[in-house]
Amino acid sequence: MAVRTIDVRERVMAKNDELAAQVRSRLAAHQVAALNLVSAPGSGKTLLLERTLQRLGDEIRMAIVTGDVQTQNDADRLARYTTNLVQAVVTNGGCHLDARQVLTALDAIDLDHTDIVFVENVGNLVCPASWDLGEAAKVVIFSVTEGEDKPLKYPKMFRQARYAVLNKIDLLPHVPFDRDLAVRHARTVNPELRFFFTSALTGEGLDSWLDFVRECARASSAP
Amino acid sequence: MHELSLASEICRIAETHAGPAGAAAIREVAVDVGDTSGVEPESLTFCLEVLLSQPPFAAARPRLFRLSGDELRVRYVEVDDGRPDH
Numbered sequence: 001m002a003v004r005t006i007d008v009r010e011r012v013m014a015k016n017d018e019l020a021a022q023v024r025s026r027l028a029a030h031q032v033a034a035l036n037l038v039s040a041p042g043s044g045k046t047l048l049l050e051r052t053l054q055r056l057g058d059e060i061r062m063a064i065v066t067g068d069v070q071t072q073n074d075a076d077r078l079a080r081y082t083t084n085l086v087q088a089v090v091t092n093g094g095c096h097l098d099a100r101q102v103l104t105a106l107d108a109i110d111l112d113h114t115d116i117v118f119v120e121n122v123g124n125l126v127c128p129a130s131w132d133l134g135e136a137a138k139v140v141i142f143s144v145t146e147g148e149d150k151p152l153k154y155p156k157m158f159r160q161a162r163y164a165v166l167n168k169i170d171l172l173p174h175v176p177f178d179r180d181l182a183v184r185h186a187r188t189v190n191p192e193l194r195f196f197f198t199s200a201l202t203g204e205g206l207d208s209w210l211d212f213v214r215e216c217a218r219a220s221s222a223p
Numbered sequence: 224m225h226e227l228s229l230a231s232e233i234c235r236i237a238e239t240h241a242g243p244a245g246a247a248a249i250r251e252v253a254v255d256v257g258d259t260s261g262v263e264p265e266s267l268t269f270c271l272e273v274l275l276s277q278p279p280f281a282a283a284r285p286r287l288f289r290l291s292g293d294e295l296r297v298r299y300v301e302v303d304d305g306r307p308d309h
Contacts, residue, residue, distance in 0.1 A: 002305050003250060008240045008297040012232050012254075095225050127225045130261040156261050 016131060019099035023106065023134025030111035031220040034119060035213075036135035038157060040150075041123030043143045044167040046074045047200040048209075049118055053081035055210055060217045061113055065089060065105040066120040067097040074120060085109050096127035099134055115217040125154040137161070137222035143168040144177040151186040158189045162222060163196065165209065170199035226263060229295070230270035236297045238279065244304030246279035251301035253286045257294035264289060 011017070027034055037045050046066075053062060064086045066074040075088035087105040089097060102119060109117065119135060121128040129138075140161035142150045145168055151158040158164070164186055172179065179197070186193050196212065198205040215223050233254055238246045252275060256264050264287050271285035288298060 003301055003303045006240050006242065006300050006302060008236065008299050010236050010240075011294075011296040012229055012236065013295060015232065094228070126261065130225075156259060 013130070013132075016099045019103055020132040020134040023099055023103050026103075026106060026111070027117070027134065027136075028220070030114070032111050032114050032117055033216040033220050033222065034117040034133070034135045035216060035222065036119045036121060036128075036133050036138045037141060038121045038125070038128045038138055038161065039123060039141035040125045040146065043123075043141045043146070044200045045120050045123070045141055046077055048141065048165065048167060048198065049078055049120060050081055051200050051203065051206060052118075052210065052213060053078065055206065056213060057082055060214065061115045062118060062217075063087070063109045063114045063116075064118045064120060065097075065102060065109075067091055067101070067122045069093060069095075069122060084114065091122060095122060095124050096131050097121050097133060098131050102133045116213065125150070125157045129154075129157040129160045136216065137163060139163040139165060141165040141167055142182075144171050144175055144179070148178050148182040149185055151182070151189050155189040158186055158193065161190070161193065163194050163212070165196045165198055167198050167200055169197050170202045170204055226266040227270045229262060230267060230274050233271065233297055234274050234280070237283075237300045240297075240300050241302055242304060244302060246283075247281040248302045248304040249275075249280060249283040249300050250303050251284055251286055253288065253298040253300070255288050255290055255294050255296050255298050257290050257292040259291075259293045260295040261293070262295055 039045050063084050064078055067089045069091050072088040075086045079086045087108050089101045119133055138161040140157055196209045198209055237252045241249050256262050268285055275283040
């Protein structure tokens with residue numbers, strides 16, 4: 001027997017991170033910011049993006065990459081509000097987007113005429129936390145119809161995110177959701193997390209979110 | 224949830240380090256798994272067992288080292304290629 005040990009010490013995510021760096025440098029070369037929107041299914045990512053397109057479409061050039069396990073429904077919904085490109089990635093069972101998919105999607109986007117790219121990740125609070133897509137920042141979205149302890153249950157996602165959107169606040173009078181408790185839980189896992197409180201449906205609280213998007217587009221990064 | 228794709232990447236990395244004897248000579252693939260890496264060790268072990276028992280692998284088995292932190296990396300591969308250890 002001549003069994004020998006070969007040292008490897010290679011990170012499993014190294015390939016993805018290398019591709020994410022390519023995404024980042026391509027975006028930087030065109031002075032484009034990218035935000036990676038992550039949430040559980042049904043938190044309102046798509047409606048928030050629809051409202052963002054409706055309200056800012058005349059002043060900011062936005063492109064969108066949507067990831068879904070099946071269907072192009074989200075891309076079709078969003079395409080109604082913009083003449084810019086909405087690029088759909090169907091993951092066919094994949095639970096997250098990876099940097100290679102985003103890099104390929106960027107090929108189809110005219111970055112010279114884009115101010116900001118939104119990546120609408122697959123609805124999932126677990127796996128997308130582990131994959132760098134080359135974004136300026138992750139934005140985690142959750143809603144008042146979910147538990148206040150979402151940040152404690154999915155700490156990696158809330159740690160990875162720099163911004164949190166608590167959505168569906170129009171429903172607060174009707175559901176037993178303690179907003180302050182949710183914020184406390186979120187700050188327990190990530191004290192730096194910056195919050196937006198919105199109802200994408202009624203428009204309540206959207207102004208500060210839209211100001212943030214304007215700032216990202218202007219600075220080509222996340223403030 | 225995505226352990227199968229991670230296992231595939233681990234196998235790809237292992238194969239590139241196996242040397243001239245190739246993947247079939249690999250006996251063991253050792254992986255460091257941090258407790259905040261987002262990886263479920265038992266699921267990863269299962270996926271690796273499946274992949275490492277199929278071509279181009281022959282009779283390799285996974286070995287996981289559980290650490291603290293978010294590390295996820297291939298630590299070493301053990302090969303039986305007839306060459307002496309050094």
